Amino acid sequence: MQMQKMGTGCETVNWTAFKERYGIESFIIEKPDRIEVIDSRIGVPTVRVMSPNGKWVFLHSSVDPMKEARKIAEGISIEPGKVIAVYGFALGYLVEALLEKLDERNPIFIIEPDRELFYIAMKTRDLRHLIESERIYLLVGDSIQVMHDRFMVIYDPVKHNELVMTGLQGHQTVYADFRHQVMKSMKAVVNIKLLNLVTLIKMGPDFVSNTLLNLAQYCAQPGIASLFERLAGKPVIIVAAGPSLNKNIQLLKKAKGKAAIFAVGTALKALNKCGIEPDLVFSIDPQLLNYEKHFKGVDMGGASLVAEIQSHHMILENFQGTVFVSGSMGILKWFGDSIESKGTTQSGGSVAHNAFTAAYQMGANPIILVGQDLAYARDGHSHASGTNYENNIYSGGENLDYFHVKANDGGQILTDRSFFQFLNFFQLWIEKYPEREYINATEGGAYIQGTKLMTLQEVLDQYCQEAFDIQEIIKEVQEAFTVPPMEPILKRLKRCLQDTNRAITEANTALKHLTQLEKACTNRQEKKMQQHLKAVDKIYKRLDKDQHIREVGEVAQWFVHREINGVFARTYEAGYSTNDDYSNAIADYSLYYKNIIDGSKAVRDLLQRCIEKFRSGVEDDK
Structure with a gap:
C-alpha cells in the first residue's frame, strides 16, 4: 500500500473511474459535520465518525491504518473458492490489504452503508486501483434490497464454497443495526443459491419434461x-x-x-x-x-x-x-x-x-x-388439519437447521x-x-x-x-382469448428434434476423438494429439456457434445437472491446482459429452411426445 497524504486532488479521477465501472457519477450530500478526516500518527489520512450515542469512533487506526488493515487481512483464509464480504470501506485500507493478500479467484464484495463517508473517501485518497479492479464489487448505500440483488448476481455455488465475512470494527460499532441486516441477507442469498442448485439437480428433469408435455x-x-x-x-x-x-x-x-x-x-x-x-x-x-x-x-x-x-x-x-x-x-x-x-x-x-x-x-x-x-x-x-401433512410434527430442539424467530x-x-x-x-x-x-x-x-x-x-x-x-x-x-395457430409451433418442434439428433451425433464424434486423444497422449504422439485436439475443439465451437444446437444442449443439461455441475466445479478447481494432468481433463470432457448425449436423448423422446400432442390438437381443430 502506498502512503498518501490527504487532499491529493483525486476526487475527479476517482468519480470518473466510478462512473465507468458502476455507472454512477457522484452523490449529492449534505455537509458531513459528523465525519472528520485527520492525519494518523504515521502521516496517512484516517477517519472518525460521530456514532449514534454522540461519541467519536475511529473507523481506521489513529496510529497506523495500513498496519491495522494488514493485520485484519492476515486473519482471513486465503484458499480460492471463497467470497470475501467486507462490511465497511471507509478510506479503503482494508480492501487494499485484502486485494494484495488474497488469491485472484477470491471475489471481494464490499458494503459501505454511509454515502457521505464514501463521498469524503473519494476526495481524500486515489482509489482508482480499487474501483477499477474486476475482483472487487463495491456497493454504497443502505438499501438491503439492492445489496441482496447485487449479491445474488455475484455468488455462484459452483465456484464459491464459502462466504467469509470481515470488516472494520468501527463500522460494526457505528452502523451495527444495518450490519445485522446485511449479514442476515447475505446468508439468505447463500441459502437461496444452494437451495436453487439442489432444486435444479433434484428436479431439473421434471422441469424440462413437464414444460414440453x-x-x-x-x-x-x-x-x-x-x-x-x-x-x-x-x-x-x-x-x-x-x-x-x-x-x-x-x-x-x-x-x-x-x-x-x-x-x-x-x-x-x-x-x-x-x-x-x-x-x-x-x-x-x-x-x-x-x-x-x-x-x-x-x-x-x-x-x-x-x-x-x-x-x-x-x-x-x-x-x-x-x-x-x-x-x-x-x-x-x-x-x-x-x-x-x-x-x-x-x-x-x-x-x-x-x-x-x-x-x-x-x-x-x-x-x-x-x-x-x-x-x-x-x-x-408444520401443516393444518385436513392436509396430507397434518401429521408432520417436529419434536426436536434448536440446531443449525431449526431456530427461533419473532412470532x-x-x-x-x-x-x-x-x-x-x-x-x-x-x-x-x-x-x-x-x-x-x-x-x-x-x-x-x-x-x-x-x-x-x-x-x-x-x-x-x-x-x-x-x-x-x-x-x-x-x-x-x-x-x-383466441387460440393461436399451432402449425408454426409444430414446425419449430420438428426442427428442434433434428437439432437434437445433430447434437447427439456431434457429441458421439467428440467422444471418439477424446478416446484417440488419450491414446496419443499416453504414447506421446504429438502430431496425433494436435489432430484430435483440433477435432474436439472444432466440435465444441460448432456446438457453441450453432444457436439452435446450443439451445437444445442447454435444455439437455437439465437432465444431467448434477454430473455437468461436477465437471464444471472440477474444471474450475483445476484452474488453481498444481496436480491436474491431461488424463483428468480428458476424463472430464468425456464425461461432459456422455452427459450431453444422455440429456439429448431424453429431450429427443420428450420432443417426440410433444409433437404428437400438437398433432392431435391440430387434427382436433380441423
Whole structure:
C-alpha cells in the first residue's frame, strides 16, 4: 500500500473511474459535520465518525491504518473458492490489504452503508486501483434490497464454497443495526443459491419434461397476464396450509364473493373438507407427488387453475375447469413470437409467493395472508388439519437447521431454513413494493416485517363488506382469448428434434476423438494429439456457434445437472491446482459429452411426445 497524504486532488479521477465501472457519477450530500478526516500518527489520512450515542469512533487506526488493515487481512483464509464480504470501506485500507493478500479467484464484495463517508473517501485518497479492479464489487448505500440483488448476481455455488465475512470494527460499532441486516441477507442469498442448485439437480428433469408435455396446453390457454390489473383495489386472501389455518378456515366462507380467494395446492383438501371453494388455485411443483397428494381426485368445483408451465402435466391434463398459465422457461425462446407472453409470477421457493405476487400484479389491495405460518406450531405441527401433512410434527430442539424467530404473538417461534427463506421473500417484496397494504391474518406463526397484524374476522369486518364477482371477470377473460395457430409451433418442434439428433451425433464424434486423444497422449504422439485436439475443439465451437444446437444442449443439461455441475466445479478447481494432468481433463470432457448425449436423448423422446400432442390438437381443430 502506498502512503498518501490527504487532499491529493483525486476526487475527479476517482468519480470518473466510478462512473465507468458502476455507472454512477457522484452523490449529492449534505455537509458531513459528523465525519472528520485527520492525519494518523504515521502521516496517512484516517477517519472518525460521530456514532449514534454522540461519541467519536475511529473507523481506521489513529496510529497506523495500513498496519491495522494488514493485520485484519492476515486473519482471513486465503484458499480460492471463497467470497470475501467486507462490511465497511471507509478510506479503503482494508480492501487494499485484502486485494494484495488474497488469491485472484477470491471475489471481494464490499458494503459501505454511509454515502457521505464514501463521498469524503473519494476526495481524500486515489482509489482508482480499487474501483477499477474486476475482483472487487463495491456497493454504497443502505438499501438491503439492492445489496441482496447485487449479491445474488455475484455468488455462484459452483465456484464459491464459502462466504467469509470481515470488516472494520468501527463500522460494526457505528452502523451495527444495518450490519445485522446485511449479514442476515447475505446468508439468505447463500441459502437461496444452494437451495436453487439442489432444486435444479433434484428436479431439473421434471422441469424440462413437464414444460414440453404441457406446451400444447400452455399455447391453448390464456395467460395469467390477462388478469393483471383486473382486481384493482379489491381484497385478495392468499390461503396457505400452515397449522394456524385450523383457527380461521371456517371464516373463509364469509369472504366468498367479497374477496377473491387464492389457494395453494397443499391447502386444497383442507378447504374442500370444509366446503370452501377458492377462486384461483396455484400450482408450480413439477413432481408427480404434487399431483398425487394435492390434486388427484379433489373436486375443486368452480375454481380456476393457475399453473406454471413446469407444473406436473397430470394436473393440467386432468383439471376440469378453466385454466390460466404462466411461466417463462428457457424452452419458450425456441418459438419466438409464435407463442404469446403469458405473464409470470415470482417465487422464492413457495407456491404461496406465486399467488401473492399474482395478487399484486392483479392490482389487489389489501393482500391478506391466511395460514402463512412459516414456522412450526407450538405443538410442533408444520401443516393444518385436513392436509396430507397434518401429521408432520417436529419434536426436536434448536440446531443449525431449526431456530427461533419473532412470532406474530410477540414471542418466539421455531422455524427452519426453508420456512425462513420463504419468510425473507415476503419481507423483501414488501420492502420493495410498500405502496400496498399487506395484512397477516394467519393468527399464529412467524412475524413478517411490513405486514399489519389482524384477525381474519377483523379483516372481514373492515375490508370485505362489498360484493364483487371475480368469476365474471374470469369468464370475460376466458371468452376474449383466441387460440393461436399451432402449425408454426409444430414446425419449430420438428426442427428442434433434428437439432437434437445433430447434437447427439456431434457429441458421439467428440467422444471418439477424446478416446484417440488419450491414446496419443499416453504414447506421446504429438502430431496425433494436435489432430484430435483440433477435432474436439472444432466440435465444441460448432456446438457453441450453432444457436439452435446450443439451445437444445442447454435444455439437455437439465437432465444431467448434477454430473455437468461436477465437471464444471472440477474444471474450475483445476484452474488453481498444481496436480491436474491431461488424463483428468480428458476424463472430464468425456464425461461432459456422455452427459450431453444422455440429456439429448431424453429431450429427443420428450420432443417426440410433444409433437404428437400438437398433432392431435391440430387434427382436433380441423
